[in-house]
Amino acid sequence: MKSIRIATRQSPLALWQARHVGALLTRLHPELQVSFVEMTTAGDRFLAAPLSTVGGKGLFVKEIEQCLLDGRADLAVHSLKDMTSVLPPGLLLAALPTREDPRDALCGPPGLTLDGLPKGARVGTSSLRRSCILRARRPDLEIVSLRGNVQTRLARMRELQLHGAVLAFAGLKRLGLDSEIAEVLPTSVSLPAVGQGVLAIQCRTEDAVVRGLLAPLEDATTRVAVTAERALMARLEGGCTVPLAGHATVQGQTVHLRGLVGRPDGTKVVAGERSGPVEAALAVGDALAEELLSRGAADILRDFGRVASARES
Template structure:
């Protein structure tokens, strides 16, 4: 008899692409396993008319899936890593982090070639406080328009509403074969990505002797080291959707280079720094970078945001 695995996933086109990628990788390695997808609707999928920063709470796109995992209704979960809160529920672990797609943000416009080409007062759509703060820092004249919905919806809004441009994660566009829609990639100087952006998270129960060894084969060491550094940085800052926090690490296999920032919501003040060190201390680097930013004034920004939250 063939054994089976159930993967929990959101139902968006991108989430299904990610879950099917994991499904295919497992069946390629172990053809005797039947892998099925279980679609679970999360709170973040249900609330589409309010910016995420106003919804509040952490884990808007993962909580219901994690509950299914804890209750044995699924055997593993596939998430976008940037949706993962810094702290996991007791009993769950990150079983694997596959090789990362492009981690950067993409500038998408029909009429304009780059951010600096936008006219004064241009309307730019984004669903992210992190992006909005960095955009306002460079271009205080821009009108930032909240943009929710799946990728297709957001791309359509660029064509059907009076938006001059939108900014999205490049990874989603590339995974769905929409790379030709990218007008320009934004480098880390222009737009530091979200923690975990471009990476997948395969989440499992920590006491599952069957699933753990299956998914660990999908882990990519360099991506894992980089994301560990980023998530340790996020955890120390206790960041969620309500705070403009960005963090991005790269690694050459032996060293990790991590850049992080905290901004106030209007983008007037950005506190940014970098740390580098051996991959063995990736998490210590993340915590140390967070301490650097806190000592340089990020503590005041975070306190004021949390008091207004």
């Protein structure tokens, strides 16, 4: 294969991610010519309303996935946290490179901290998960919805004179915007979204040549963690319509997963954790989901129109 086409969104972060993967591929395969198919997705166009009200996270990937299925591109690079739990028939996650830092970051003036925010402070976020976590820890905060790419959200934070905004540390780091960060929030304070910090490289299942080119980019540890996290998400049927978090770490031959489901206003949060052998990562995610459902997550999901319920034991 002499050339390869990479489908990507047109946001600065998405382009950075696609070009990063392109550079990795040309380093591995110097003869390969890489080009980019830049697209604007529904998630990029519909910025006036919260993501949860206009179709959820799939809005960022559906059109790009269709581009792959139509043969207009050979692979696509996504932020894994933007992807739904079920992939379209004919597509697969061919490679998951080593994960970037998965934590959230509070942006704002130097010295700002989440616990040090003044009472009633206005904080921006585009995520129901972050809203829930922030409100659960600081019920006094006023949460302001921020949509758009990273630079747009930072600009809006200033225009609206917010005290701060919470974004993914990985995106800020990739774009060289570390100076915007006032505090990196530990996962014990702000549990990350499923797949946060992970690049997902997707291609057609039947395309053995592209799969072979991508194989060296795979990181086994990241795959184990992601398998547990996405199993949790799949069982809970969560997306951007209900606050859901899931983060797994791998130590030796053990995967440890933490997860939570909550109400957007933070008045109820159901959290838990499970561990198991790496080869049982999927079962670990499923088991934690069952535990959360039995302890009250089912009621939260039902309130938001989801149908997940605890299985009979």
